[in-house]
Amino acid sequence: MGTCAGSLSTVAAVERLCAGARDLRVFRADVLQVLGRVVDFDFHVWVLTDPATGVGMDPLAVAPDLDRVPEIIRLKYLTALNRWSSLDRPAALGDAREQSRLWRDYQRRHEILDVISVVFRDQFGCWGFLDLWTRQPQATEGLDLLAELTPLLTAALRRGQARLFDEVGATPPLGSGPAVLMFDDDLRLLGMTPGADDWARLLLPRADGAHPIPAGALNVAAQLLAREEGIDHAEPLARVHLHQGRWVTLRAARVLPDQQIAVTLEPCTSGERLDLFARTHGLTVRERELLLVLASGLDTAGAAARLHLSAHTVQDHLKSVFDKTGSRSRLLLLARALGR
Numbered sequence: 573m574g575t576c577a578g579s580l581s582t583v584a585a586v587e588r589l590c591a592g593a594r595d596l597r598v599f600r601a602d603v604l605q606v607l608g609r610v611v612d613f614d615f616h617v618w619v620l621t622d623p624a625t626g627v628g629m630d631p632l633a634v635a636p637d638l639d640r641v642p643e644i645i646r647l648k649y650l651t652a653l654n655r656w657s658s659l660d661r662p663a664a665l666g667d668a669r670e671q672s673r674l675w676r677d678y679q680r681r682h683e684i685l686d687v688i689s690v691v692f693r694d695q696f697g698c699w700g701f702l703d704l705w706t707r708q709p710q711a712t713e714g715l716d717l718l719a720e721l722t723p724l725l726t727a728a729l730r731r732g733q734a735r736l737f738d739e740v741g742a743t744p745p746l747g748s749g750p751a752v753l754m755f756d757d758d759l760r761l762l763g764m765t766p767g768a769d770d771w772a773r774l775l776l777p778r779a780d781g782a783h784p785i786p787a788g789a790l791n792v793a794a795q796l797l798a799r800e801e802g803i804d805h806a807e808p809l810a811r812v813h814l815h816q817g818r819w820v821t822l823r824a825a826r827v828l829p830d831q832q833i834a835v836t837l838e839p840c841t842s843g844e845r846l847d848l849f850a851r852t853h854g855l856t857v858r859e860r861e862l863l864l865v866l867a868s869g870l871d872t873a874g875a876a877a878r879l880h881l882s883a884h885t886v887q888d889h890l891k892s893v894f895d896k897t898g899s900r901s902r903l904l905l906l907a908r909a910l911g912r
Contacts, residue, residue: 579717582610586721590728596620599732600632603725611714613688613704617644619791620729623697623851626657627810628791629822635705636682642759642790647674648703649794650803656691656701657804662718664688666710685709690718692726696851699729734852734897737908739817751837753785754827755793761785762832771837774814788812788822789835796824796833811840811848817911819845842867842910849909853897862889867906 585606593599600618607613615635619628628645635644651673654663665687669675675684688704704714749767756762764772775786788810796808808824819840827834840848846867850860858879865875872890876883890902899905906912 579610579720582606582717583720583724586724590724593728593732594735596630596729596732597632599728604632607704607714607718610717611688611704612708613706615684615705616703617648617705618700618702620700620733621656621698622810622848623699623730623733624847625795625806625809626698626804627788627795627806627808628701629788629810629812631787640678641787642785644674644678645787645790645794646759646797647678649791649798650801651675652803654687654689655804656689656698657806659689659691659701662688662690662715662722664710664712664715666712679705683707688714688718690722692722692729694723694726694730696730696854699726699733730852730854733813733848736813736819737817737849737852738898739815753789753835753837755790755833755835757797757833759790759793759833768837771814771820775812775820786812786822789837792822792824793833793835796826811844817908819848819911840911845911846909849897855893855896859889859893859896862886863893863905863909866890866902867910 586603589599589602589606604616604618615633617631617633617635619632620630621628633641653668653672654665665672665675669680669686672679672687675687679687684705684707686706686709688706690702690704692699692701750765751767751771753764753768753772754762772786772789775788792808792810795804795806798804799806799808810822811819812822814820820837821840821844822835822837824833824835826832846860846863850863855863861879862875865878870878872883872886875881876886879886881889893905894900897905897908899908
């Protein structure tokens with residue numbers, strides 16, 4: 573890691589990137605380039621997550637053997653050590669790496685000696701996690717710098733998710749029929765319905781025309797395995813942005829009697845969208861309650877009665893919601909939140 577002056581310049585550079593962050597894939601790549609000047613790492617995996625469940629849905633990764641992505645994802649979810657769902661601050665594997673299933677079964681054979689893990693979480697949810705893989709021993713020197721950067725990066729990731737709700741407009745219909753992908757316990761794709769293929773091509777376009785497997789589908793399937801093994805109890809669910817303000821929900825469940833893993837894709841319900849909209853825009857509990865009441869069709873008087881507040885207090889809360897979401901009217905607010 574660099575000197576104190578290098579750390580200060582790194583913080584300043586990351587602050588500038590956070591202030592101008594728009595496309596979260598470009599943003600993450602730019603941040604990694606800055607980090608690479610002061611933190612030694614050879615590979616990286618930076619995954620955006622559903623804020624409520626912490627299940628991954630948009631990875632940015634450079635790792636050896638990326639054609640074995642299902643194996644990497646499966647082992648990551650089945651590794652309890654430094655898991656993003658329980659990590660409080662940046663941490664390295666260090667001498668405990670033998671306890672990591674991902675290291676024992678995959679990273680070791682690629683000469684990875686240590687992994688720094690960072691989680692991006694605030695009071696509104698978990699927005700992602702970052703693993704920096706290094707072939708250098710004892711990667712603890714960068715932990716303090718990463719701890720300083722974590723709140724900045726967390727806020728930028730949340731704001732980036734919020735901007736996806738700005739896309740309001742007509743959306744083309746998707747293919748008809750159920751959208752289901754089937755996996756075995758090694759996350760090998762066994763098959764998919766035609767409807768799932770239509771959705772998958774929007775989530776993960778491929779120039780070669782082959783059937784794509786969205787990372788979100790692998791992540792929810794892996795979370796089901798982790799839940800079954802008692803490693804994490806979050807629901808195997810992730811809400812993923814499709815396009816033009818459209819969000820889809822991916823869920824994983826067992827199918828009887830063969831015990832295969834089915835991942836379903838379906839449009840987010842109004843409640844799922846409202847929850848995600850409120851989290852990404854940092855609404856308070858009371859502001860979220862007001863948003864739900866307005867979405868049910870009540871006016872100011874009705875909202876005041878439902879929430880046991882004065883009309884004046886409701887207007888104050890509504891003004892705060894407008895400020896946080898950048899909405900100029902109730903119509904625009906609900907159009908963005910509900911996708912109408």
